[in-house]
Amino acid sequence: MTDFRMPSLGADMEEGTLVEWLKQPGDQLHRGDIIAVVETQKGAIEIEVFHDGVLEKTHANPGTRLPVGTLLATIRGEGEAPGPPLPSAAPAELPRAPSPPPPRAIAPQPSARRKITPAALRRAIGDGLDIATLTPGPDGIIGLRELAQAPAPPKRRTGGINLDEMRKAIAAAMARSKREIPHYYVSSTIDMTPMVDWLSAENARRPAPDRILSAVPVIKACALALRKVPGLNGHFIDGRYVADDSVKMGVGIALHGGGLIAPALDGSDTMSLGDIMQRLSDLVARVRGGRLRSSELTDATVTLSNLGDESADTVLPVIYPPQVAIIGVGQIVERPWVVNGALTARKLATFTVAGDHRANDGRIAARFLKVLGQVLQTPEAL
Amino acid sequence: MTGSRRITYRDAVREALQEALRRDPRVFLMGEDVGRYGGSYGCSKGLLAEFGEARIRDTPLSESAFTGAGIGAALGGMRPIVEIMTVNFSLLALDQIVNSAATLRHMSGGQFSVPLVIRMATGAGRQLAAQHSHSLENWYAHVPGIKVVAPATVADARGMLWTALEDPDPVIIFEHAMLYNEEGDVPGGDSLTVPIDGAAIRRDGTDVSLITYGGSLKKVLAAADELAKEGISGEVIDLRSLRPLDERTILNSVEKTHRAVIVDEGWRSGSLAGEISARIMEGAFFALDWPVERVCSAEVPIPYARHLEIAATPQVPGIVSAVRRAMRR
Amino acid sequence: MTPDQWSELVKRTLYQVAPDLEGQPIQPMVRFNEQFEFDSMDFLSFIAGLHRATGLELPEKDYPRLTTLESAVAYLTEKRPA
Numbered sequence: 024m025t026d027f028r029m030p031s032l033g034a035d036m037e038e039g040t041l042v043e044w045l046k047q048p049g050d051q052l053h054r055g056d057i058i059a060v061v062e063t064q065k066g067a068i069e070i071e072v073f074h075d076g077v078l079e080k081t082h083a084n085p086g087t088r089l090p091v092g093t094l095l096a097t098i099r100g101e102g103e104a105p106g107p108p109l110p111s112a113a114p115a116e117l118p119r120a121p122s123p124p125p126p127r128a129i130a131p132q133p134s135a136r137r138k139i140t141p142a143a144l145r146r147a148i149g150d151g152l153d154i155a156t157l158t159p160g161p162d163g164i165i166g167l168r169e170l171a172q173a174p175a176p177p178k179r180r181t182g183g184i185n186l187d188e189m190r191k192a193i194a195a196a197m198a199r200s201k202r203e204i205p206h207y208y209v210s211s212t213i214d215m216t217p218m219v220d221w222l223s224a225e226n227a228r229r230p231a232p233d234r235i236l237s238a239v240p241v242i243k244a245c246a247l248a249l250r251k252v253p254g255l256n257g258h259f260i261d262g263r264y265v266a267d268d269s270v271k272m273g274v275g276i277a278l279h280g281g282g283l284i285a286p287a288l289d290g291s292d293t294m295s296l297g298d299i300m301q302r303l304s305d306l307v308a309r310v311r312g313g314r315l316r317s318s319e320l321t322d323a324t325v326t327l328s329n330l331g332d333e334s335a336d337t338v339l340p341v342i343y344p345p346q347v348a349i350i351g352v353g354q355i356v357e358r359p360w361v362v363n364g365a366l367t368a369r370k371l372a373t374f375t376v377a378g379d380h381r382a383n384d385g386r387i388a389a390r391f392l393k394v395l396g397q398v399l400q401t402p403e404a405l
Numbered sequence: 406m407t408g409s410r411r412i413t414y415r416d417a418v419r420e421a422l423q424e425a426l427r428r429d430p431r432v433f434l435m436g437e438d439v440g441r442y443g444g445s446y447g448c449s450k451g452l453l454a455e456f457g458e459a460r461i462r463d464t465p466l467s468e469s470a471f472t473g474a475g476i477g478a479a480l481g482g483m484r485p486i487v488e489i490m491t492v493n494f495s496l497l498a499l500d501q502i503v504n505s506a507a508t509l510r511h512m513s514g515g516q517f518s519v520p521l522v523i524r525m526a527t528g529a530g531r532q533l534a535a536q537h538s539h540s541l542e543n544w545y546a547h548v549p550g551i552k553v554v555a556p557a558t559v560a561d562a563r564g565m566l567w568t569a570l571e572d573p574d575p576v577i578i579f580e581h582a583m584l585y586n587e588e589g590d591v592p593g594g595d596s597l598t599v600p601i602d603g604a605a606i607r608r609d610g611t612d613v614s615l616i617t618y619g620g621s622l623k624k625v626l627a628a629a630d631e632l633a634k635e636g637i638s639g640e641v642i643d644l645r646s647l648r649p650l651d652e653r654t655i656l657n658s659v660e661k662t663h664r665a666v667i668v669d670e671g672w673r674s675g676s677l678a679g680e681i682s683a684r685i686m687e688g689a690f691f692a693l694d695w696p697v698e699r700v701c702s703a704e705v706p707i708p709y710a711r712h713l714e715i716a717a718t719p720q721v722p723g724i725v726s727a728v729r730r731a732m733r734r
Numbered sequence: 735m736t737p738d739q740w741s742e743l744v745k746r747t748l749y750q751v752a753p754d755l756e757g758q759p760i761q762p763m764v765r766f767n768e769q770f771e772f773d774s775m776d777f778l779s780f781i782a783g784l785h786r787a788t789g790l791e792l793p794e795k796d797y798p799r800l801t802t803l804e805s806a807v808a809y810l811t812e813k814r815p816a
Contacts, residue, residue, distance in 0.1 A: 150759075153757060223794060227793060227794065230785065230791075231778075231781050231782045231784070231785035231786075231791070231792050232782040234778060234781075234782075234794070236774050236775065236778060237774075238774070277773065279752075279770075279771045303775070304775065304779075307775045331773055331774055332774055333767065
């Protein structure tokens, strides 16, 4: 009998995925025959056999990813009698020592059961791993080593987005921004109490699926303020600022697992809060599902970076080129505040505008923040 | 260590005997050739001159008789130390040890105790052939009513005797014959005694627990050095007490390393290694990432020829390869 | 429904919000925000899912009691005992 194992197709190959068997048990094999297809980082590779014989038994199912050296099949040589099925895991050749090792305590038994060590079993259960997904070592055994090599328990889905590639894209954009754009920052603390209270009352009237997140009135308020204070909404192209007629608010949406995307929410200055909420839900779902449209990735005329609840008070954001401004919003927190000469507790948030000093000045940003503050005092008008 | 001294295992045994004889007038030493000849392994040289024939007693070649006399003396209030030349010859005294020494406390309903200490040499390596080379520690470790210890270091050889003498029950001390010429440190200061009821971790490690005792400790430490070069971190446990076994230390270690290799110069069938393996299975089954490995002596009477004697007993390469198996390398 | 049944329902709802959580152990006393990187949108989806499954109103003022598996089960059991 000859073992047929996952071949190494280059020094860098550690594993491959068995795609399909091209021979079945009982088939006659000749040296050079293609027995299986294996997917590697270099693509699908057809695997040849180096022995004449009969395919006795296959030990791996298509679709499984297997380390180099894993037993894939047993081949019965010419003239060998068909034997009883070999153990699915023939023990690896043991190193010979000068003194005779004691007889093996455990004789390998033919068995269809997965061989998992007690320690690995305990850890797999504790970590919530599905044992069926674990790949045995070359000796057919799942031990602590195989667990350590197993993919981590499922992390949040990132919808086909390659997070490494995303990180590279963020790095390129942000490095360019900080290299080219002379940022200035202007901040104001805005009393959010009217908006929060109004929204609570509004949401109390709405059934759960129709409720509105506090991010939504903030988006609309910013969009309205941007309309009233032109100069921050548009692109810096060929050395000059080109204003845009409509506010296409890029909304920063974090991906679980790292990275973020700020797709454009078109019409945020004209839609109702309920419509904006629906658009936002849709965008979040599609960002996380990796199914954004290309226009959504390129159209934004300004960006809103909302840290959200339970985060931090202030963010000094980095402009996404070729935009000329970005608005950062911290968490809403209850703080002491003076109203009409009296100290009182109010719900506050700090808004920061980072502006491109080539395109606009801090005075515009300050004016924007002032208008935004006013808009947010009458949320019912949003 | 302040005031620590480097002496041989043999000197450590002699010093311990000398100290005991000086401290307690009830202590006396009895055995074949312990007086005029100074002990077949030289452990009692000079003691006859210091303590006289009444306390350093040469006996006839009759293990049953002088071990029985020791039991009687212990029952009578003395603190006898009986030396038996090798564990092979102790079989002649097995009836006295197992049927009398080990049982009298229980059979008398606690009225009598037998504060007897029996020292004997054990183990192979000196080309003394099959009648002088066996490791039968587990025969004694099987028996309730006695304690069995195996000092593997010079400090333990120096410190365990007094603790054994203070114990109200029979204690058997196994001295591996290959250890007598070994040198090691004993601490300075007044108190050299060491406890006889717990194992010692001789080397910390994370990948595999190497469990051994007595004459195999040195080989196991050498194997651990070699394994360290391969990036395998072995934790070496010196059992020290073979009865009772320090199960806690063993299980704690295996919980940490997930692998155990037991090195025991006894034969594998019915061995102490088998008992320890069973305890690990009972107490730490779900910690195991590999079946417990045993490195024991070949199942033959220990041969006389040097190369065969080496081949028949646990050696460093065999220990190393057992560990590699456990590590699946 | 019994607490066990509520627990199953809460988990099912979490899995609907984030299918990738299925099979992951859920720590009963750690807030969803912390253990699953839930943001406010995820949490609202969870609330909406619970609402659809139970018909309960789940007003915003009760949100703090719906932030962990344990407290959510206690809340739901209280609202609709076995």
